[in-house]
Amino acid sequence: MSQARTQSPPPASAARVDAIAAIMRFSTLGALIALIIFNVFFTNHFLAMQTLDVNLTQVATIVIVGVGMTLVIATGGIDLSVGSLMAISGAIAPIIFLNKVFNIGEVHVAVAVAMIVAVLLAGAFGWFNGWLITRFRIQPIIGTLVLFIAGRGIAQVMTNGNLQPFKLDAFQWIGLGRLFAIQDVYRGLPIQVAIMIVLVIAAAWVLKRSLFGRQILAIGGNERAARLSGVPVAQVKRWVYCISGLCAGLAGLVVIAINSSSDANQVGLGMELDAIAAVAVGGTLLSGGRATITGTLIGALIIQLVRYTMLANGVPDDVAKLAKAGLIVAAVWLQGQGRA
Amino acid sequence: MKKTSFVTFLSSQGVLIALALLILFGWSRYDNFLGLFNITSVLRYNSMFALVSLGMCFVIMTGGIDLSVGATAALGSVVSAILSPHGTLIGTLGGVGAGLIIGLINGFVIVRLRILPFIATLAAMLAANGAALVLAGDQSVSVSYDSGFTDLGQGDFYNIPIPALIAAVLYVVGSVVLNYTSAGRTVLAIGGNEDASRLMGLPVNRVKFLVYVASGCLSGLAGVILASQFGAGQPIEGVGWELAAIASVVVGGTLLTGGLGSVGATLAGVMLLGLIFNVLNFENGMGFISLSAYWQSVIRGVFLLIVVILQSQLMGRAERAEAQ
Numbered sequence: 001m002s003q004a005r006t007q008s009p010p011p012a013s014a015a016r017v018d019a020i021a022a023i024m025r026f027s028t029l030g031a032l033i034a035l036i037i038f039n040v041f042f043t044n045h046f047l048a049m050q051t052l053d054v055n056l057t058q059v060a061t062i063v064i065v066g067v068g069m070t071l072v073i074a075t076g077g078i079d080l081s082v083g084s085l086m087a088i089s090g091a092i093a094p095i096i097f098l099n100k101v102f103n104i105g106e107v108h109v110a111v112a113v114a115m116i117v118a119v120l121l122a123g124a125f126g127w128f129n130g131w132l133i134t135r136f137r138i139q140p141i142i143g144t145l146v147l148f149i150a151g152r153g154i155a156q157v158m159t160n161g162n163l164q165p166f167k168l169d170a171f172q173w174i175g176l177g178r179l180f181a182i183q184d185v186y187r188g189l190p191i192q193v194a195i196m197i198v199l200v201i202a203a204a205w206v207l208k209r210s211l212f213g214r215q216i217l218a219i220g221g222n223e224r225a226a227r228l229s230g231v232p233v234a235q236v237k238r239w240v241y242c243i244s245g246l247c248a249g250l251a252g253l254v255v256i257a258i259n260s261s262s263d264a265n266q267v268g269l270g271m272e273l274d275a276i277a278a279v280a281v282g283g284t285l286l287s288g289g290r291a292t293i294t295g296t297l298i299g300a301l302i303i304q305l306v307r308y309t310m311l312a313n314g315v316p317d318d319v320a321k322l323a324k325a326g327l328i329v330a331a332v333w334l335q336g337q338g339r340a
Numbered sequence: 341m342k343k344t345s346f347v348t349f350l351s352s353q354g355v356l357i358a359l360a361l362l363i364l365f366g367w368s369r370y371d372n373f374l375g376l377f378n379i380t381s382v383l384r385y386n387s388m389f390a391l392v393s394l395g396m397c398f399v400i401m402t403g404g405i406d407l408s409v410g411a412t413a414a415l416g417s418v419v420s421a422i423l424s425p426h427g428t429l430i431g432t433l434g435g436v437g438a439g440l441i442i443g444l445i446n447g448f449v450i451v452r453l454r455i456l457p458f459i460a461t462l463a464a465m466l467a468a469n470g471a472a473l474v475l476a477g478d479q480s481v482s483v484s485y486d487s488g489f490t491d492l493g494q495g496d497f498y499n500i501p502i503p504a505l506i507a508a509v510l511y512v513v514g515s516v517v518l519n520y521t522s523a524g525r526t527v528l529a530i531g532g533n534e535d536a537s538r539l540m541g542l543p544v545n546r547v548k549f550l551v552y553v554a555s556g557c558l559s560g561l562a563g564v565i566l567a568s569q570f571g572a573g574q575p576i577e578g579v580g581w582e583l584a585a586i587a588s589v590v591v592g593g594t595l596l597t598g599g600l601g602s603v604g605a606t607l608a609g610v611m612l613l614g615l616i617f618n619v620l621n622f623e624n625g626m627g628f629i630s631l632s633a634y635w636q637s638v639i640r641g642v643f644l645l646i647v648v649i650l651q652s653q654l655m656g657r658a659e660r661a662e663a664q
Binding site (some may be wrong): 023078080132136137138141143145146147148149150151152153154156157161180193202273276278280286287298317318319320321322324325326328329333336 | 401405451453454455456458460462463464465466467469470471473474478485578579583584586587590632633634635636637638639640641642644645648652653
């Protein structure tokens with residue numbers, strides 16, 4: 001759906017690339033379908049609403065972060081700071097809505113302010129990543145390493161490393177609320193899953209149809225050529241890292257809402273790896289220039305479902321990690337074969 | 341060429357100057373900063389990071405990256421703790437062997453399957469972490485205190501901590517290999533321009549493979565020291581070590597694009613980042629201010645920020661000078 005390329009190559013190779021793209025898309029989708037079929041036969045109670053619910057709820061934060069990560073990787077970059085930005089967003093929000101700094105009487109106003117400030121702060125840090133990378137021409141892996149290290153420290157300093165417990169339905173709606181519930185039939189769509197779906201559709205549209213999306217892919221395909229043809233490279237990159245920060249901020253809110261507490265030491269820990277893995281398995285080219293948002297969604301679902309399948313069939317979580325490692329290498333290797 | 345060596349000079353001197361200033365600051369401000377106890381405990385604790393950073397330094401000089409070092413160290417600590425009742429040698433060999441296996445896998449996946457180092461070592465990180473947890477049964481594994489295994493991490497040799505001695509020896513070896521062997525020169529050549537190195541007939545694949553194997557072994561050894569120093573193999577230790585190591589290497593002035601680097605400056609980078617934590621402890625001990633330990637990662641991040649900005653400015657200047 002959102003498989004998009006930089007420019008139109010000559011017809012013959014276009015057909016070839018499209019064929020490969022189709023195979024890649026088919027193979028990730030095929031793997032997902034195969035996993036589901038396997039589970040239908042071998043996992044008890046797999047075809048239950050609750051199974052879908054559990055898996056979607058668990059995968060939502062990874063996909064939300066993965067959307068931003070896909071855009072970053074599409075420009076040929078990487079964002080290691082997402083986990084730390086989640087921690088910052090998760091740390092600042094309770095500080096505001098628990099009225100620790102200034103007293104906001106009306107609870108809904110406080111929650112709204114907390115959410116907006118938290119997400120914007122994470123976005124600002126993301127923009128800082130982009131500024132660092134474009135202004136000083138620092139490799140993305142190092143530019144975002146700065147906030148990977150310092151970001152969690154900032155969150156810990158803000159909360160003094162303390163757990164911030166809370167019980168506030170108005171805020172926790174973002175992690176525990178549900179839409180479209182039908183009495184006695186359906187518990188409703190979890191809010192974070194709805195957010196995930198909206199983000200995936202919006203980002204897929206942006207990447208495929210908008211000028212901004214075209215510019216992202218052009219930069220990832222050939223940065224120098226993009227610059228020469230008038231693409232505002234630095235500006236686009238800064239926005240992309242900013243978007244990645246915004247996504248991370250949102251995911252941070254979801255995580256603390258689910259946990260009913262914010263722990264700066266834990267929120268978003270290892271998220272950068274999960275998000276990158278989802279992007280890689282989904283078929284986005286890690287060197288940039290070709291990206292698929294739906295691929296990232298499918299990649300995240302595959303990783304989640306592999307883990308679920310193993311856990312549901314009594315394989316320990318530690319062993320499941322080995323399988324995940326093999327999965328990532330196999331997916332990227334297949335991608336390389338497709339290009340050769 | 342001359343400009344490039346000028347940049348190396350400046351960036352490697354930069355970390356030494358910063359290190360000297362920090363030591364001077366600590367010496368003038370705190371009573372026991374240069375006391376035997378403080379020096380040995382700083383050296384003892386940081387020798388693990390020094391070993392991991394040494395391997396990382398070589399990997400980065402080829403233009404690659406190794407994200408698996410922390411998890412590999414954790415795996416090494418678990419394996420050596422399990423084997424420690426059989427003696428120091430067996431325990432050490434076990435830990436280093438575990439690192440060797442991870443290094444071999446990394447080398448194979450990167451060189452043979454031609455997968456980006458970033459992704460390959462990311463997967464290896466997951467695998468090593470999973471393997472460590474499986475072997476340890478999800479808990480830390482106590483080492484044997486009867487076999488002399490703990491001396492490796494806790495013992496002294498004429499007042500010098502044994503782990504620091506091991507690290508020092510390996511840094512000398514690393515420096516010699518880098519500067520005086522053909523393999524070492526090939527490392528830098530690959531980082532400078534991999535295609536050109538290949539066309540010149542340099543054994544690019546073999547050297548790249550060896551670099552990841554060395555990094556794995558050094559991480560395994562760091563794990564052995566971890567287990568012996570703290571008396572337990574710790575499957576969940578080592579989180580974030582890879583990034584601390586990368587930061588040390590970069591602070592030391594090694595270019596992340598490869599092709600340029602110094603083993604000695606990496607050691608200075610490790611010491612600099614380690615001493616920041618030490619100074620923070622002393623500062624809190626004085627009681628005037630109370631900075632929580634959480635500030636250390638903020639300060640480390642700021643240090644890294646300053647260094648990479650300086651490095652990029654210096655490189656930019658050198659490039660412009662070369663162009664003229």
